[in-house]
Amino acid sequence: MSNLNNRLEEFKKTFESGAPPYNVTPEVVAKMHRATDELKASGIEDRALKIGDHAPEFVLFNQDHVEVASKDLLRKGPIVVSVFRGHW
Amino acid sequence: MELEALKEIDSEVRALGAQIVVLTPELERYTRALHKKLNLPFDILTDLHLKTAEQFGLVFTFPDYLRELYKSFGSTLDRFHDESEYRLPIPARYIVDSNSLIRAADVNADYTIRPEPSETLRRLKEILRTETSPHGEQKNSNGEDDRT
Numbered sequence: 001m002s003n004l005n006n007r008l009e010e011f012k013k014t015f016e017s018g019a020p021p022y023n024v025t026p027e028v029v030a031k032m033h034r035a036t037d038e039l040k041a042s043g044i045e046d047r048a049l050k051i052g053d054h055a056p057e058f059v060l061f062n063q064d065h066v067e068v069a070s071k072d073l074l075r076k077g078p079i080v081v082s083v084f085r086g087h088w
Numbered sequence: 089m090e091l092e093a094l095k096e097i098d099s100e101v102r103a104l105g106a107q108i109v110v111l112t113p114e115l116e117r118y119t120r121a122l123h124k125k126l127n128l129p130f131d132i133l134t135d136l137h138l139k140t141a142e143q144f145g146l147v148f149t150f151p152d153y154l155r156e157l158y159k160s161f162g163s164t165l166d167r168f169h170d171e172s173e174y175r176l177p178i179p180a181r182y183i184v185d186s187n188s189l190i191r192a193a194d195v196n197a198d199y200t201i202r203p204e205p206s207e208t209l210r211r212l213k214e215i216l217r218t219e220t221s222p223h224g225e226q227k228n229s230n231g232e233d234d235r236t
Contacts, residue, residue, distance in 0.1 A: 004093040004204055011089070012200050028157065035154045039197040044178055048145040048195045055184040056143035060133035061116055063123040068109070068133055074186050077105040078215065080208055082094060083141055083180040084112045084132075085199060086168060 055081070090179075090202045091126055097205045098129045104216055106183075111135040113169045113177065136170070141177035146195065150174035179203065183212055191215045 015022050016029045049055065059069045073079050094108055101108055108130040112119060119132040138147045150158070150165075155174045158165065165174045181203035183192035192211040194203035 003206070004090060004202055007089055007093075008200055008202060031153060031157055035151065036198050036200075038151065039148055039178070042148070042197075044145070044148055045195050045197050048178070048180060048193070049143075049182070049190055050193050051190055053190045055182060055188050055190050056140055057188070058111075058133070058135070058140040060111070060135055060140065062131040062133050063116060063119040065116055068131055070184075070188075073107060073109065074184065074188060076107070078183055078185045078191070078212065080101060080106060080108045080212065081180075081182045081184060082090070082108065082110045082203070083135075083144065083146055083177045083182075084090065084110050085176045085179060086112045086114045086118070 091122070091128060091132075093202075093205045094130070095126065095128055097209045100209055101212065104212055106212055106216075109133055111140055111177075113138045113141065113175070115168060115170055118168055135177075138169075138175055138177060144177075144180065144182070146177040146180050147175055148178065150176070181208055183208065183215060185215065185219070 015024060018024055018026070018029075055070070057070050059067055062068050070079070091110065094110070098108055110128075110130065110132045112132060113135055114122075115136075116134050119134055122128075123132050135141050141147050158174065165176070166172050169175070176199075178195055178197050179199055179202050180193070180195040182190050182194075185191050192208070192215065194207070196202075
């Protein structure tokens, strides 16, 4: 199986090099690094739920506008919940 | 890239009696397009206004300079999320067992690093191995509220 983080790392290298189509400047890269450093330093990772915590229940709409309840999913077995930031 | 990588482990996850769900703050019109484009075998759920991600403790607000930077790229998070604030969750992947307990947690404030799907699969197998009866004890025909 190909390694996701190797692919991400390759993308990051290309992106930060300023190559097209992104053509980012070193100033932009510096700002993005600053944001990530500040976020790390904010302690957000430590505040996130951890092993042994209870997961929050949710009832959310899926892509077809069908309501999905975590309770119903968990009745069938464990779930892998992947939190995705989207296009950004 | 992350969703495509998750797609690669989906059949194995299902074979283990588990399922994948993706949570994102993006509105349904965007999740629908993404789901279709990637032809995903699992649901993408719209976590409207990041309510669930907040309960997981994953949400941050953009500092002004970052918001301006994204705007200069033409990124309009406000439109995608139906809120004026620029907020996102940090990437995270949890394995939740049938008792609603978190059994694996992988979070990283650096969004350029994502939980590795092969690691998720390994952890899932490990968790199921240590459980004598992973699921099937709960009744299916109980009078649960049908929250519609």
